[in-house]
Amino acid sequence: MKKNKILYWIFTGLICLLDGLIPALTSNTELAKQGISHLGYPDYFRVMLTLFKVAGALILILPVFRSRIKEWAYAGFTFNFFSAFISGLIVDGFSGTSIVPIVALGILAASYFYYHRIKDAAFVSKTTTSSSFQLSRG
Helix, strand or coil: CHHHHHHHHHHHHHHHHHHHHHHHHHCCCHHHHHHHHHCCCCHHHHHHHHHHHHHHHHHHHCCCCCHHHHHHHHHHHHHHHHHHHHHHHHHHCCCHHHHHHHHHHHHHHHHHHHHHHHHHHHHHHHHHHHHHHHHHHC
16 A cells, blocks of 8 residues: 555656646746747647646645546546647657657556555445444444
């Protein structure tokens, strides 16, 4: 269980750092503006995407959000990474910029996998404790 939690926090921390914090700090730079326009997207898309990325990162990292909302954040990041891969592939061809989103998608998948390992283990533990209590009461 401890190994699962450590791996979950490593992968989730990487996603939140790479796709939550860094875009929040760099979205108004000229490089970010040129990158979005190079892909053919309007400038307002950059702002909207940054807001959604920061919101998704906060949802994933803060424990106050319920699992259903976390599932939506995972789905949103999946759409984001897949769309970034397709956009890069269409505009620049198969290159390093089109591979980065696939690597990020792999990190996200690992975070999602360990999220469910922890959640399932907690459920089993809770169910086992409840069952043993009922058996002992007779």
